[in-house]
Amino acid sequence: MPPELLLAIEALQTLPGMGRRSAMRIAFDFIRKGVNPTKNFCNALTALVEHVCACEHCGAYKTQGQPCSFCDNPKRETKSLCIVENPSDIFAVENTGEFRGLYHVLGGVLSPLDGMGPEELKIPQLKARAQELQIEEVIVAANPSVEGNATGHYIAEMLKPLGIKVTRIATGLALGQALDYAETQAISQSLRLRVTL
Numbered sequence: 001m002p003p004e005l006l007l008a009i010e011a012l013q014t015l016p017g018m019g020r021r022s023a024m025r026i027a028f029d030f031i032r033k034g035v036n037p038t039k040n041f042c043n044a045l046t047a048l049v050e051h052v053c054a055c056e057h058c059g060a061y062k063t064q065g066q067p068c069s070f071c072d073n074p075k076r077e078t079k080s081l082c083i084v085e086n087p088s089d090i091f092a093v094e095n096t097g098e099f100r101g102l103y104h105v106l107g108g109v110l111s112p113l114d115g116m117g118p119e120e121l122k123i124p125q126l127k128a129r130a131q132e133l134q135i136e137e138v139i140v141a142a143n144p145s146v147e148g149n150a151t152g153h154y155i156a157e158m159l160k161p162l163g164i165k166v167t168r169i170a171t172g173l174a175l176g177q178a179l180d181y182a183e184t185q186a187i188s189q190s191l192r193l194r195v196t197l
């Protein structure tokens with residue numbers, strides 16, 4: 001095998017869920033497609049990592065130097081805050097069309113065994129932001145897991161004394177199911193049936 005082909009296959013195999021057979025198939029496909037389509041593909045990925053960053057306020061993905069489509073959007077309702085683990089979860093919630101408020105990306109969930117405490121997540125920032133924005137309801141849409149539920153309760157204990165209502169999305173989602181892979185309809189239902197913590 002030419003060393004360039006071997007390197008390309010190894011690079012492709014670093015992608016999530018990509019086995020060696022699929023990586024080989026894609027590498028052969030690029031050879032067939034030729035230089036220009038392959039360069040376009042590489043340029044798109046380079047632009048992605050060079051220009052897309054997390055909003056410094058909410059953590060949603062945005063283009064560097066551009067306004068955030070949530071924080072800087074006057075059409076968003078500013079009294080409710082939806083808490084998610086990862087920026088990709090925002091797209092899952094947005095697809096439901098059920099939520100018109102603002103977001104806050106935690107960057108994970110509380111997991112003492114993995115060394116993930118409140119300070120490792122954007123929890124102190126959440127408290128400051130909820131107060132600053134005078135948020136009335138915080139919806140915890142962390143993935144349905146033991147850690148996600150514990151994180152919800154932690155946030156409720158932190159924000160309830162400030163007079164903020166804290167709700168958790170209903171368990172329409174299977175325990176352990178990641179939000180960004182769940183069916184839009186299931187997420188929609190779990191948002192509508194959310195429970196107060």
Ligand SMILES: [Zn+2]
Nearest residue numbers: 055058068071
């Ligand atoms: Zn933002």
